[in-house]
Amino acid sequence: TALATIAARDADDSHIRTAVLSSVPTEADQLLVALSKIGAFKSDTGHALLDQLVGVIAARGNQGEVDRTIALVASNHVSRGSRPTIALSLAEGLSQGGQSFRAVIDRQPGVIRTRIETLMDSARSIAGDPQQETERRRQAIQLLRHSPWEKVGSLLSSFLKAQEPADIQLASIRSISAFDNDEVAAHLIAGWRGLSPTVRGEAAEALLTRDERATALLEAIRDGTIPAANLDPARQQVLLKHRDAEIRTLAADVFGKIARPARAKVIENYRAALDLPGDAQRGAAVFKSQCATCHAKSNDGKLVGPDLATVQNRSPEQLLMQILDPNREVKPQYLNYQAITEDGRIKSGIIVAESESSITLRRAEGAEDVIPRKSIESLTSSGLSLMPEGLEQSINPQQMADLLSYLQAKR
Numbered sequence: 001t002a003l004a005t006i007a008a009r010d011a012d013d014s015h016i017r018t019a020v021l022s023s024v025p026t027e028a029d030q031l032l033v034a035l036s037k038i039g040a041f042k043s044d045t046g047h048a049l050l051d052q053l054v055g056v057i058a059a060r061g062n063q064g065e066v067d068r069t070i071a072l073v074a075s076n077h078v079s080r081g082s083r084p085t086i087a088l089s090l091a092e093g094l095s096q097g098g099q100s101f102r103a104v105i106d107r108q109p110g111v112i113r114t115r116i117e118t119l120m121d122s123a124r125s126i127a128g129d130p131q132q133e134t135e136r137r138r139q140a141i142q143l144l145r146h147s148p149w150e151k152v153g154s155l156l157s158s159f160l161k162a163q164e165p166a167d168i169q170l171a172s173i174r175s176i177s178a179f180d181n182d183e184v185a186a187h188l189i190a191g192w193r194g195l196s197p198t199v200r201g202e203a204a205e206a207l208l209t210r211d212e213r214a215t216a217l218l219e220a221i222r223d224g225t226i227p228a229a230n231l232d233p234a235r236q237q238v239l240l241k242h243r244d245a246e247i248r249t250l251a252a253d254v255f256g257k258i259a260r261p262a263r264a265k266v267i268e269n270y271r272a273a274l275d276l277p278g279d280a281q282r283g284a285a286v287f288k289s290q291c292a293t294c295h296a297k298s299n300d301g302k303l304v305g306p307d308l309a310t311v312q313n314r315s316p317e318q319l320l321m322q323i324l325d326p327n328r329e330v331k332p333q334y335l336n337y338q339a340i341t342e343d344g345r346i347k348s349g350i351i352v353a354e355s356e357s358s359i360t361l362r363r364a365e366g367a368e369d370v371i372p373r374k375s376i377e378s379l380t381s382s383g384l385s386l387m388p389e390g391l392e393q394s395i396n397p398q399q400m401a402d403l404l405s406y407l408q409a410k411r
Contacts, residue, residue, distance in 0.1 A: 003031060028056040028065070032072060050082065051089045058093020066090070066104055074108075074115035083119055084139055091146045095178075096358070096370045101146040120147050128155055138171045145175035153183060160191030160203075169199045174367065177206035185216035192226050201293065201364050204235050209345045211244050218250045228255060234336070234388035238348070243340070263325040266392050270324060274316050276401035283406025286399050293364040294387060316404045323403075326387040336386045337361060341375045350386050 006016065032053050057065045072078060073086045091101035105116050124147075126132050126140040141159070144152045152175075159172040176184055188203050195203055207217040218239060220226045239251035287295075314322075321328065338348045339361060347369045349361035359379070362368045363386070395403070 003034075028053050028060075032057070032069060050085055054086055054089035055093050058090050059097060061094065061097050061099055066094070067108070070104055070108060070116065071112050073119070074112045084123065084143060087116070087119060088139060088143050091143065095146075096372065098372055098375060102148070120144070123147075124152065124155060128158075134165050134167055138167055141168065141171040141175050145178040149179045149181045149183070153179070153181065153187065157187040157191060160188070160199075161194045166199055169195065170202050170367070173199065173202045173206050177209060182212075185213040188213075189216060189220045189225060192220075192230070200230060201232070202367065204231055205348070205363060205367075208235065208238060209347065211247060211344065214239060214242065214244075214247055215250065218247065218254050222250070222254050229393060232388040233390040234384065234386075237384075238338070263328070263389065267321055267324050270320060270392060270397055270400055271317075273397040273400035273404065274320065276398055278401040278403075278405025280402070280405045280409045282399075283402035283404070283409075286395060286403045287406055290391060290394055290403075314408075316408070319404055319407055320400070323391060323400075324389075326385040326389060330385045334385055334387075335381050336384055337379060337381050339369075339371050339376055340378045341371065342377050343375070347371060 032050075035049075035053075054069060057069050069086070069090055073083050073090070078086065087101075090104075094101050094104065105113060108116065120143065123140040123143045127137050127144060129137070132140075141156065144156060156172045156176050159168050161169075164172075173188065176187060185207060188207055192200065192203060204217070207213045217226070217231075221228050221231065236251070236255050239247060240255060242248050242251065334350055336348060337351055338346060339359070340346050347361055349363035349367075349369065351359055352362045352368070353360035357374075358370050358372050359376075360368055360370050
């Protein structure tokens with residue numbers, strides 16, 4: 001009880017949270033219950049501690065602990081605002097450990113199961129309500145990946161349109177991709193043309209995770225539904241070097257006619273940008289559209305690749321070569337890896353964390369996949385940078401001059 005009191009009082013202090021969690025390595029569920037009894041979760045604060053406690057419980061995967069936690073979600077000890085947070089933390093943690101949140105719901109006694117189903121129904125309403133805050137909708141969309149496809153597939157697919165914020169589209173793609181359903185590829189392909197380049201990258205990643213989806217993607221490109229140029233060179237190479245011979249053959253047929261200009265020739269063609277006057281303000285717009293999914297500068301963008309604030313002292317020529325030939329020099333921490341799991345899923349990205357039980361891959365937009373080591377069939381590096389070649393397909397020399405000006409600006 002004393003520990004629960006301390007935790008409730010100082011839940012926003014990261015040092016206190018760390019100390020509390022280290023004190024309950026095998027009793028996280030008991031602390032969670034004790035906190036609920038003293039009203040710690042009656043408000044919507046303390047979610048960081050909630051996430052961590054539930055993460056510990058989910059990682060252990062003990063049925064009794066998990067069942068007590070889901071009973072807490074269904075109880076009146078927790079505020080309505082906190083319930084989705086606990087449910088989502090538990091669902092994601094179980095998923096990372098290879099367990100099904102759906103199976104946990106189904107084994108609960110009637111009252112608890114009914115209340116959790118009501119929570120999932122509420123998530124559908126929140127996800128589909130454009131008047132809700134984007135973050136609340138995004139959380140609801142994440143939770144829906146643990147519902148039956150028949151209930152949420154069409155709803156999630158309806159968010160794949162330009163009228164929705166990019167965060168909503170990205171969350172929808174990630175949730176759609178989590179389903180093992182034959183309709184997934186068709187839904188992603190049907191919404192493709194309405195997606196921005198940033199969101200298309202995530203859709204492509206989702207289509208590459210399974211062989212049947214990769215085949216559907218290639219057939220859509222072959223049939224003209226998706227322009228071949230919409231798939232960046234790095235992902236084209238994934239398909240051209242695919243483990244499946246039929247996919248390799250189809251990829252060779254689809255991409256075989258696309259010329260691959262030598263990097264030296266591309267750089268030479270863009271040297272004109274070094275003599276053009278650049279505009280940093282216009283360059284910021286180029287950065288946002290082409291680079292911010294992986295790079296950060298002045299607090300803009302995602303920190304997947306190197307922070308570009310560190311390149312301000314490099315010459316325009318050095319920057320030009322690194323942008324157009326990203327594989328010339330690649331630091332080990334930015335090499336792209338591909339993991340194939342025992343159930344046939346393919347995940348790719350840079351390795352940003354490792355533990356005894358899992359590895360974490362990060363890709364564009366900062367999206368991460370935590371993969372249990374026991375589920376990995378193979379893990380290989382492409383030897384290439386996560387940053388794809390081919391930026392010249394998207395920007396002209398004047399835009400390159402503007403981008404270089406922006407990258408060298410001190411602010």
